[in-house]
Amino acid sequence: MYAFVRRLSTLFLLLSVLGLTSDVYAQTSNESGFSISASELIDLMPNSDVVVLHVARDSSDYRTGHIEGARFLSLNHIAVTRDAQQRMLSDWKALQDIFESVGISNDTYVVLYGEMNGLAATRAFLALDYMGHGKMSVLDGGFAAWQAEDGAISTEATSPIMSGRYRVKVHPQRIVTANQLESSIGEVAIIDARSIGEYSGEKPGNGITRPGHIPGAISMDWQMNLTDDGLMRPVSDLSKDYPVIGERVIVYCRTGMKASYAYFVARNLGLNVALYDGSFSDWSNNTSFPVETGR
Structure with missing residues (x-):
């Protein structure tokens, strides 16, 4: 008992x-x-x-x-x-x-x-x-x-009392491949989260063999999402900046790091967003994919 x-x-x-x-x-x-x-x-x-x-x-x-x-x-x-x-x-x-x-x-x-x-x-x-x-x-x-x-x-390390138990429910739609992105050009909003110099091709970035951007992509430097104090701008302001084309937004940068902030903002805006995981480093290294230059 x-x-x-x-x-x-x-x-x-x-x-x-x-x-x-x-x-x-x-x-x-x-x-x-x-x-x-x-x-x-x-x-x-x-x-x-x-x-x-x-x-x-x-x-x-x-x-x-x-x-x-x-x-x-x-x-x-x-x-x-x-x-x-x-x-x-x-x-x-x-x-x-x-x-x-x-x-x-x-x-x-x-x-x-x-x-x-x-x-x-x-x-x-x-x-x-x-x-x-x-x-x-x-x-x-x-x-x-x-x-x-x-x-x-x-400065002292903190360790968990015990390991967690996690049952993964993968959401594959959160990530897209180069082929999936190519087939979506013109049908969804594509955001390039790199600097305008990288987007235009003037400043290629490390490891970029073909400078420029993915055709149809819109330049939105990830730092545009921040205030001068390093805080995220109000959602009411950000919602005016994020384009809506079709039913989805795809974000990318050079390696996926800067794009992850754009992804985070888009999720806060309630958008159906995905990140191109290989980003432009992957895209530019594959000569079968088109690249555009200029602003």
């Missing part, structure tokens, strides 16, 4: 935790999409159901100083080199293992931030979105915004 009561108590505790996680996520997602402010995160941090991930290429960035309680997630594990292409999304099984190792389960509310002016965080956002994870936010303004709010900082 005692064992039964103990198991029942454990079940009630688990259900209450999962319910709290849902409530916590609802408090932020209803008003701000997939973005959370530093002040909102400070208020949420006492909840043990919130997992904050510091995303960077290596742990030295994390050890220098991070949000107290944040766990380290290696960008190099979720964006890998495959078939000579850099920053390709890891396969779903690898992603499952990676996120479980930092204590992420299906019901975990994940908050992401990291280096490269937030690009590491939005690349991790793409990975979780591809896996079908719904409860997540990116810290608006990143670590700088956290510091500006006098949030607690630590």
Whole structure:
């Protein structure tokens, strides 16, 4: 009898935790999409159901100083080199293992931030979105915004109490291949998130053999999404900038990093968006695909 009561108590505790996680996520997602402010995160941090991930290429960035309680997630594990292409999304099984190792389960509310002016965080956002994870936010303004709010900082590593259990529900429509993109030209909005110099072909960028852009693409430097303070511009303003052609938006850059921020913004706008994972590095290296130059 005692064992039964103990198991029942454990079940009630688990259900209450999962319910709290849902409530916590609802408090932020209803008003701000997939973005959370530093002040909102400070208020949420006492909840043990919130997992904050510091995303960077290596742990030295994390050890220098991070949000107290944040766990380290290696960008190099979720964006890998495959078939000579850099920053390709890891396969779903690898992603499952990676996120479980930092204590992420299906019901975990994940908050992401990291280096490269937030690009590491939005690349991790793409990975979780591809896996079908719904409860997540990116810290608006990143670590700088956290510091500006006098949030607690630590140099001590934080490890999960236990590994997560994740059941992946792959959303393949979040990623497109070169062939899929080519067949969509003229039917969807294509956004080039690189600088105007890279778009025009004046400044090719590392590893670009044929400078320019994909035919029909619209130049929207990813930094156009930010305010001077490094925060995401209001959704009401951004919605005026993002083109709608057909029923889909496809974003790309050189390797998929800058485009991940455009992807993140498009998801906040409620658009049906996909990222061309190989991006222009892949496209330009295949001479069978057309390239345009000029502005």
